[in-house]
Amino acid sequence: MRILSGMRPTSRLHLGNLLGALENWKKFETKDAFFMIADWHALTTEYASHTSIKENVVEVVMDYLAAGLDPDRSTIFLQSLVPEHAELALMLSMITPLSWLERNPTYKDQLREQQGKDLATHGFLGYPVLQAADILLYQADAVPVGEDQLPHLELAREIARRFNHLYRKVFKEAEAILTKTPKIPGTDGRKMSKSYGNTIDLSDSPETVDKKVMQMVTDPARKRREDKGHPEVCPVYFFHTVFNKEHHETVAKECRAAERGCVECKQEMASHLAPFLKPIYERRRALESERNRVQEILIEGSRKAKKVASETLAEAKDAVGIGI
Numbered sequence: 001m002r003i004l005s006g007m008r009p010t011s012r013l014h015l016g017n018l019l020g021a022l023e024n025w026k027k028f029e030t031k032d033a034f035f036m037i038a039d040w041h042a043l044t045t046e047y048a049s050h051t052s053i054k055e056n057v058v059e060v061v062m063d064y065l066a067a068g069l070d071p072d073r074s075t076i077f078l079q080s081l082v083p084e085h086a087e088l089a090l091m092l093s094m095i096t097p098l099s100w101l102e103r104n105p106t107y108k109d110q111l112r113e114q115q116g117k118d119l120a121t122h123g124f125l126g127y128p129v130l131q132a133a134d135i136l137l138y139q140a141d142a143v144p145v146g147e148d149q150l151p152h153l154e155l156a157r158e159i160a161r162r163f164n165h166l167y168r169k170v171f172k173e174a175e176a177i178l179t180k181t182p183k184i185p186g187t188d189g190r191k192m193s194k195s196y197g198n199t200i201d202l203s204d205s206p207e208t209v210d211k212k213v214m215q216m217v218t219d220p221a222r223k224r225r226e227d228k229g230h231p232e233v234c235p236v237y238f239f240h241t242v243f244n245k246e247h248h249e250t251v252a253k254e255c256r257a258a259e260r261g262c263v264e265c266k267q268e269m270a271s272h273l274a275p276f277l278k279p280i281y282e283r284r285r286a287l288e289s290e291r292n293r294v295q296e297i298l299i300e301g302s303r304k305a306k307k308v309a310s311e312t313l314a315e316a317k318d319a320v321g322i323g324i
């Protein structure tokens with residue numbers, strides 16, 4: 001089964017990216033799995049601070065590798081090193097009705113989330129067309145997505161159908177593989193996100209992780225040690241359910257009965273989180289002294305990706321009747 005997925009190099013990756021995507025991607029690693037660093041997509045929101053995109057590309061590849069993606073089993077590539085993405089996106093933009101993009105529910109959500117940036121641009125509105133090109137170029141059978149990405153995938157399927165109907169059948173309609181990861185909370189209890197500054201990064205040292213855990217917000221209603229807690233609203237408890245599975249029910253019971261303090265609760269959670277994150281951190285540290293090798297992995301992966309992408313693009317151009 002051919003799989004395509006990717007992330008934008010707008011920052012280093014964090015625990016939310018790891019639990020929400022990377023851990024899942026590893027299950028699909030085969031020679032038919034393509035994992036992209038989506039730098040064109042990064043530009044749709046970061047065009048005014050573009051200098052950091054290039055730096056973040058290598059950081060994100062190191063995060064992919066440290067998290068356990070294996071470039072010998074799957075293909076890790078850079079979107080802009082495969083120019084076919086931009087070319088197919090242009091072609092698909094000719095057949096995509098504006099109304100399909102304007103009704104995209106994540107467009108308005110993103111505008112709200114990315115306040116302070118002028119996103120009234122052609123590129124930002126057309127983001128799902130570029131995403132459709134990413135998927136269709138590889139004739140992906142499936143795309144691992146979170147629920148919030150489902151409308152984009154549906155749009156890609158609609159664009160493929162329209163193309164196949166207008167010209168001839170060239171593109172596959174990729175299915176969604178829905179990842180059932182709940183929203184990963186950040187250290188302040190909101191969704192873990194770079195834009196909120198509440199992340200635990202894969203590149204954080206064990207000391208930094210401990211410090212961040214000890215600064216996490218807890219149940220806001222629990223002001224004193226003797227106040228009974230509500231673990232279901234506490235981000236520390238969420239991580240107990242992930243990393244301290246065997247004892248999380250005890251944690252919840254003791255919290256509700258005010259039989260445990262938040263400081264000891266955080267220390268216990270940190271002690272379970274550390275063995276999970278430490279090997280990733282150590283692999284990443286080792287990769288930092290091998291940046292040339294990391295770049296080579298990306299160049300080699302992009303060469304492999306281009307081979308597949310160029311065949312699909314040639315077929316699409318032939319179907320449309322463009323070129324000579």
Ligand code: SF4
Pocket residue numbers: 218219222229230231234235236237251255256260261262263265266
């Ligand atoms: S005791 Fe633990 S679960 Fe309960 S509020 Fe404090 S940190 Fe959260």
